[in-house]
Amino acid sequence: MSQPDPAVGQIVHYVSYGTPGGEYTSQCRAAIITAVHGPFLVDLAVLNPEGLFFNREVTHGEPKADGSYEGGSWHWPERVMSQRAEEIAQQFHEAYEELAPSHGYETREASRRPWNEVPENNKSLMVAVVGRLLDEGVIC
Known part of the structure; x- marks a missing residue:
């Protein structure tokens, strides 16, 4: 890491x-x-x-x-990485879905739903991406 x-x-x-x-x-x-x-x-x-x-x-x-x-x-401080990554991924997802229409973009129907209803493979990908960005210090 x-x-x-x-x-x-x-x-x-x-x-x-x-x-x-x-x-x-x-x-x-x-x-x-x-x-x-x-x-x-x-x-x-x-x-x-x-x-x-x-x-x-x-x-x-x-x-x-x-x-x-x-x-x-x-x-470097220890982090509860999976929990932090999921919290950030959820906030990103919610903001992305909220802001997409005002930018002329229509999101996929399968993921256009509350976080707890997002397909598991989509959710795990978002959490993995955020985890990697945390590990690399891109986001804190």
């Missing part, structure tokens, strides 16, 4: 280290990219419950076998 290139202002997750004694565990924290040094190296403003933390030259992390990330790394 391809990921978007990092850019200033994007929201990512920063993984805290936790404490050696285990009082605090490693946690994902919201962070904003403040500078980009390359596709895998960025500066971050990390939003912690206790306040802001600024971290320079943070390396992009990949998930370990158990799905966790190394402390001190950043990664």
Whole structure:
């Protein structure tokens, strides 16, 4: 799955280290990219419950076998992709059907219906297209 290139202002997750004694565990924290040094190296403003933390030259992390990330790394936020893709596909379908007549276009009769009545193959194609655009960072 391809990921978007990092850019200033994007929201990512920063993984805290936790404490050696285990009082605090490693946690994902919201962070904003403040500078980009390359596709895998960025500066971050990390939003912690206790306040802001600024971290320079943070390396992009990949998930370990158990799905966790190394402390001190950043990664793109996890998404519930199928749910998000379906929500966007449904909104696109409804807007498309609504706007088509005002643009002189008549949609297919088979798909000119509420989302829950759209043929399954048509619906799954729209969800797959949106999922791919999400994966590629074309839409967020």
